[in-house]
Amino acid sequence: MRTYVMTGIVALALGIGLGLYLGWIQFPVEYEDSRMCQLDEQYQEDYTLMVARGYQVDGNLDAAIARLRPLRVAEVEACNDSRPYKINNIPDWVEYLAEQYISEGRDPVQIRDLVALAAGFERVTPAMESFLPQNSPVETPR
């Protein structure tokens, strides 16, 4: 009887271990209704770049902020993960991303797109100055 119990305990422990591996690593929960702040960091960067390009098209800073606002972590419990950078302040985020792209030597075209938006937020740092566009869009004061 004792050996049956021991067998059961060992099998149970193995099963739990296997179950955790499957549930956390192999088949983790697939979230279907995720929020923008949960997007993979690469997609968040892509999204910010696309909005920055939109700013160059319409020159509308208010619209750019409104479009980037869903990236904010604030008040979304599910977004409080262990990312190195938590997006709470949109101009801060754009400045951070532009500087990161500059420091990583990314595509200058992408850097210019981000710097143009950072300039709209008046967040131009010395590192960004050489990437400033010649004719930045003019914000409409409405």
Place this chain on the structure above:
Amino acid sequence: MSRFKADDLVYEPPVENASRALVYGVVALLCLVAGIGIGLYYSWNVEPRIERNTRPDQLREEDRVNFVVAIALDYAHQNNLDRTFNLLLQVAPEVEPSQLAADTACELKRRGRVQTSADIAVVRHLIRIYSELQPGMQADCDLEIFATSAPVTVAAPSPVPTQPPTQPPVATKTATAAASQVEVSPSPVLSTPAPTSALQEFQAIQVVPQTCNPENSGVIEIYVREANSSDGIPGVEVNVTWNIPGGQGRDRLFTGLKPIRGDGYADFEMVAGETYRVSLPGRSDPTDPLVAEQCDEAGTIRSYQVVFQSQ
């Protein structure tokens, strides 16, 4: 003397071993399955792994729309249809990208998210995307109002007739109660733009300062209509420009977004002290300057009515 040996009466070991092995196996299997179940339950429900690799197709509906809007902006800037196609596939791999663009345009309209000129521009980008991805495609909703107006077609240059300076203002098609209270100023028409370009499709035939009305302060009311008709033309882009330090401010409006005021109506709120010009980009010359001046001691700003008419 017995015919059986003592050993024959002993329980046969092979049978016992087989049975014991079977029981062990069953116990182990049951416990293993139970363990897997417990592990999965814990990892999926109690303490699921915090998601950090969400793809665009896993976003909730509202944020998918946001992502497609960003793709439309990207397309407006990059003009790269292949890139746009692939980006749209990321958002909804199971949907035809052109259909996704059309559905998103309809969704924006349905959610009332087409409020500003920037929003309208996004819808136009989306229309352009699905039209180029799938020529002849129609959205499931009416986006006619946002569709780009027909190109300018002018047969031959001819002098643009100017209106007499005392012409009364044109009645609006469907004036609201507020608007109907505003009496048109008896003051003369401010200006009729000089025919600087006879090739323009539209001409500002009236630029009329309104009486000082605190309930309608500092508004440029713009009407775009067909020649010899009071029918307004919806979806026409209107530019309002003004000078700011180091450049020129600009706002884009579209007619027809306030149907109660008429299909060809759009308006713009001025800031005191500024000077504005109104034009239909590429289709008319700009008006003479409209000064947002105070017209009473309460700080009311004089409003204007501008009427563009096709040639």
